[in-house]
Amino acid sequence: MNAKKSDKLATGMIYGLVGIVVSILVxxxxxxxxxxxxDINWHFxxxxxxxxxxxxGVRDQxxxxxxxxxxxxxxxxxxxxxxGIYLSxxxxxxxxxxxxxxxxxxLSSLPSVVVGLFGYLLLVIQLNMGFSILAGAIxxxxxxxxxxTRNIEESLRxxxxxQREAGTSLGLSGWKTITKIILPMALPGILTGLILCSGRxxxxxxxxxxxxxxxxxxxxxxxxxxxxxxxxxxxxxxAETLAVHIWKVNTESVTPDSSAISSASSAVLIIVILIFxxxxxxxxxxxxxxxxASK
Amino acid sequence: MKTYDFNQxxxxxxxxxxxxxxxxxxxxxxKSHAIFDASLDFPRFQITSLIGASGSGKSTYLxxxxxxxxxxxxxxxxxxxxxxxxxxxxxxxxxxRRHIGMVFQRPNPFAKSIRENILFALKNNGINxxxxxxxxxxxxxxxxxxxxxxxxxxxxSALALSGxxxxxxxxxxxxxxxxxILLLDEPASALDPISTSKIxxxxxxxxxxxxxxxxxxxxxxxxxxxxxxxxxxxxHIIEYNQTKNIFTAPEIKATEDYISGDFG
Numbered sequence: 001m002n003a004k005k006s007d008k009l010a011t012g013m014i015y016g017l018v019g020i021v022v023s024i025l026v027x028x029x030x031x032x033x034x035x036x037x038x039d040i041n042w043h044f045x046x047x048x049x050x051x052x053x054x055x056x057g058v059r060d061q062x063x064x065x066x067x068x069x070x071x072x073x074x075x076x077x078x079x080x081x082x083x084g085i086y087l088s089x090x091x092x093x094x095x096x097x098x099x100x101x102x103x104x105x106x107l108s109s110l111p112s113v114v115v116g117l118f119g120y121l122l123l124v125i126q127l128n129m130g131f132s133i134l135a136g137a138i139x140x141x142x143x144x145x146x147x148x149t150r151n152i153e154e155s156l157r158x159x160x161x162x163q164r165e166a167g168t169s170l171g172l173s174g175w176k177t178i179t180k181i182i183l184p185m186a187l188p189g190i191l192t193g194l195i196l197c198s199g200r201x202x203x204x205x206x207x208x209x210x211x212x213x214x215x216x217x218x219x220x221x222x223x224x225x226x227x228x229x230x231x232x233x234x235x236x237x238x239a240e241t242l243a244v245h246i247w248k249v250n251t252e253s254v255t256p257d258s259s260a261i262s263s264a265s266s267a268v269l270i271i272v273i274l275i276f277x278x279x280x281x282x283x284x285x286x287x288x289x290x291x292x293a294s295k
Numbered sequence: 296m297k298t299y300d301f302n303q304x305x306x307x308x309x310x311x312x313x314x315x316x317x318x319x320x321x322x323x324x325x326k327s328h329a330i331f332d333a334s335l336d337f338p339r340f341q342i343t344s345l346i347g348a349s350g351s352g353k354s355t356y357l358x359x360x361x362x363x364x365x366x367x368x369x370x371x372x373x374x375x376x377x378x379x380x381x382x383x384x385x386x387x388x389x390x391x392r393r394h395i396g397m398v399f400q401r402p403n404p405f406a407k408s409i410r411e412n413i414l415f416a417l418k419n420n421g422i423n424x425x426x427x428x429x430x431x432x433x434x435x436x437x438x439x440x441x442x443x444x445x446x447x448x449x450x451x452s453a454l455a456l457s458g459x460x461x462x463x464x465x466x467x468x469x470x471x472x473x474x475x476i477l478l479l480d481e482p483a484s485a486l487d488p489i490s491t492s493k494i495x496x497x498x499x500x501x502x503x504x505x506x507x508x509x510x511x512x513x514x515x516x517x518x519x520x521x522x523x524x525x526x527x528x529x530x531h532i533i534e535y536n537q538t539k540n541i542f543t544a545p546e547i548k549a550t551e552d553y554i555s556g557d558f559g
């Protein structure tokens with residue numbers, strides 16, 4: 001076979017493989033959206049879930065998912081940022097760093113159900129938090145930290161060393177160089193990673209079933225005092241998220257329209273995650289452009 | 296490869312005022328010995344070139360002079376600046392680098408506006424007076440021969456400039472700190488001939504008020520712009536003299552071979 005032919009063959013195969021990936025994705029997305037979107041309406045998005053009768057919505061679940069996401073990010077982002085800066089800027093190449101890296105890798109490959117059960121034992125039982133948003137947020141932090149740390153580390157690493165040398169040669173301290181020169185340059189990458197992690201958190205169910213619970217008590221969206229029991233912001237209340245709701249509706253629901261609810265919920269979930277992803281790309285690009293000329 | 300006797304050295308004494316000098320500087324990267332007993336005096340307000348083949352240690356030596364090798368290599372020996380050994384452990388390295396600036400081989404402007412590139416380090420060193428900042432911005436850009444090209448675009452990103460302009464911006468950024476000494480590590484090797492000649496002109500002008508030490512691969516460049524030249528070979532300084540002597544009547548065979556291209 002000559003070079004031209006084998007090149008054509010290889011190219012064709014690569015196209016074929018990409019085609020398989022894309023068609024699986026399109027089929028899945030299409031199926032979920034096709035089945036779910038017709039059932040999404042304003043009433044569905046703004047009313048409470050029903051246990052026995054038809055016509056329930058996902059208002060609380062949708063809010064819980066978003067609230068849990070915000071809490072989980074508030075807890076995990078600062079930790080991941082610190083760890084990422086340490087790994088990329090300060091860590092020496094020795095066995096301690098190797099152990100840290102390996103631990104992070106192991107942590108990131110933990111099955112989420114294991115994280116959930118661990119959170120259940122430690123947070124819900126041992127620390128007496130009960131099924132609560134806080135317990136869920138902490139469990140999601142375990143789940144989220146490795147990826148976020150890795151992402152921040154990679155983003156910082158991708159900033160050329162020349163920039164660090166430029167900072168040092170001007171008499172700036174290491175810390176100033178990192179926070180004022182390196183971090184801003186890494187920001188688009190960090191932001192993209194953060195939003196992609198958000199998508200993962202948003203769709204997570206297994207880690208939450210045992211921590212944030214499977215019930216969505218009705219809450220008062222007018223009560224802003226997060227220390228009262230009925231407040232929608234109360235972090236100590238149990239909170240069923242959208243992903244958990246889908247799981248539950250599919251396994252044990254007795255409502256007559258359960259299949260429609262599960263399809264519509266899935267579609268809502270997918271749409272929100274799509275918005276996150278597209279938003280990540282848009283924001284990342286925009287920030288990068290703003291920083292690197294071309295405006 | 297020809298072998299030369301490293302004990303054959305010719306280091307000329309500097310008669311005029313000395314801005315910086317090194318005594319028996321040794322550099323080790325882990326176990327490998329990169330610089331052997333480097334002792335040189337750099338004359339004030341003159342350009343000194345460091346020439347030599349790749350891996351001869353000239354860049355490593357240059358980076359010792361403002362402590363850029365900290366955390367990378369082990370540097371022993373004395374580096375004397377204003378009667379102080381700036382290679383000592385107790386010295387404030389940030390202060391050293393404010394007096395001895397550096398420009399690198401590849402242009403490395405910050406991903407900030409042209410204005411911020413110049414002013415960022417100044418502000419961080421506690422200069423907040425608006426007039427003073429504006430003044431330094433303009434003079435440093437003028438001194439680096441960049442002002443006329445960028446004066447209307449000061450708030451545009453520095454990354455939009457051409458390579459040659461970026462390098463002159465980096466020079467401006469260094470001299471805005473008002474250093475005494477400017478170290479340049481092959482500042483023109485990534486640039487085209489036109490940009491190179493602009494940089495050379497700039498350096499010539501700057502040498503009226505700065506002591507300049509430049510590493511270069513380009514021997515024409517060394518002979519064009521520098522007053523003194525040091526020839527490095529495998530971590531040893533073989534010859535150090537006025538540039539015209541080095542290029543017309545070298546004292547050591549290795550230098551002669553290197554300059555005539557009959558080397559290695």
